Amino acid sequence: GAVVSQHPSRVICKSGTSVKIECRSLDFQATTMFWYRQFPKQSLMLMATSNEGSKATYEQGVEKDKFLINHASLTLSTLTVASAHPEDSSFYICSAYSGASPFFGPGTRLTVL
C-alpha cells in the first residue's frame, strides 16, 4: 500500500505552545489530505480537508483559527495547533488517497501539560 508519514510521532508541550505536525505522502502525490483527531476509546473524527494550493475545509465545530492547515505542495500538509491547551491532547492522524483508498499516517500523539 501507499506510504504516508507523519512527524513528529509524539509531542509533549506546555499549555500555550503552538505545535506543528507534518503529513507527507512518500510515494505518491496527494492534492487532498485529511486530518483526523481521535480521543481515547473513541473513533476517528474528521477535522478538516486539506487542499493543495487552496484553503482547507473545516468540519462543523472545528476552529479554523486554532487548527491551521497549510497544504503547500502535492506531498506535504501541515497542521498547526495554535496555543495548545490540555483539552487539545489527542491522537492526530492524517490520511491521503492513493488510487481509490485512503491510507493513514502513523499518527501524532499530542500531550499538552
Added chain:
Amino acid sequence: QKEVEQNSGPLSVPEGAIASLNCTYSDRGSQSFFWYRQYSGKSPELIMFIYSNGDKEDGRFTAQLNKASQYVSLLIRDSQPSDSATYLCAVNESGGFKTIFGAGTRLFVKA
C-alpha cells in the same frame, strides 16, 4: 448527519473460529466502503475495500456489501490472537472523498 454504526463490542471468539463484524450506514448514495484494523495506540491499517454488492475475499478476510440494506460486514476466518484489535468500518460520503468512520468494534480472539 451522515452516520456509520457499529456494535462497540467487545466481540470475543475462540482461536480458529469465524469472527463476524457488522456495520450499517445512513448515506444511501455512498459508493466506497472500507474496513480498517486499529491496534491500541496505532493508526488504522486498511484491510479491505469494497464497492460492489456481494462478497469480496482476500485471504482470511471477506467483505460483504448490501447497498439496498445499507449494510457492510467483515468476516475473519480462522481467527488468530493477533487479530485482536478494533475494527473500523468507514464509508465515503456520496459524491466525494470524505470518509466517515464508525466507532469501531473491539475483537478479542482467545488462544
